[in-house]
Amino acid sequence: MKNKGLLLAITSVALLLFAGCSDNTAQLESGNQQEESSQSMSQEKSSAQSSSHTTASTKNSSDTANKQISLQEAIAVYRKEKPNTDITGIEINSRMNQLIYEIEGMDANKEYKYYISETGEVQTKDEKTLDEDDRGEDERNKEKLSFENLLPLDKINAIAKKEVDGNIVEWSLERELSKTLWEVKVEKNGKQTDISIDAQSGNVLEIDEDD
Structure with a gap:
């Protein structure tokens, strides 16, 4: 009976440790996904700003080149x-x-x-x-x-x-x-x-x- 009780106790501790590891892994994956998403959004925003800046610069350059005075x-x-x-x-x-x-x-x-x-x-x-x-x-x-x-x-x-x-x-x-x-x-x-x-x-x- 002692051995059986000890075995149950060891099994319960192992399950708790496994559950704790699973939660941490999920949080880590979730954190990575959020960071990747944030980085992706940041890159997209940066790219959009860069594209917008390039377009604006090109437009301004074009406007200057094509300007005809009155x-x-x-x-x-x-x-x-x-x-x-x-x-x-x-x-x-x-x-x-x-x-x-x-x-x-x-x-x-x-x-x-x-x-x-x-x-x-x-x-x-x-x-x-x-x-x-x-x-x-x-x-x-x-x-x-x-x-x-x-x-x-x-x-x-x-x-x-x-x-x-x-x-x-x-x-x-x-x-x-x-x-x-x-x-x-x-x-x-x-x-x-x-x-x-x-x-x-x-x-x-x-x-x-x-x-």
Whole structure:
């Protein structure tokens, strides 16, 4: 009977030890799974952030590379270079599939011409001394463009296309007498048409079709 009781006691202790080991193993496996899951989620999050950062960087780089400045921004580039001058003429045309802003200005003694790319880079610039008859504040006031209440270029384009529904290839902003006007060149069916538009009112002043 003693031996039988001792055997039962040893068996009970062994079962308790086995049960304790099983619980610890399960917890360890559970802990490993949670850690692996956490690491996996962390890696996925890190990967997603990295991917997002790469995409954002690529997009920003692409946006910078493809950025095309507006007329107002081109004017700002010129004015930063020559703040004490008046703008007397602007021409916009396409060269090798890129827009070029040609901006002319003057002060009391010199006239200036800046060529600005569609990305805002000053490509070339030129200046020369005015003739004696063209110097002075009075002459400068006669030549300078008025930017007050200037219509947006997209509205000028719409007005021109209403007259001739073709491809606009060139724009010139100039002054005639007391008016600031746009000369818009439109191509259609192999012909070019020049349309003069009041830059402030939008009134069509003249239409000249090339023969």
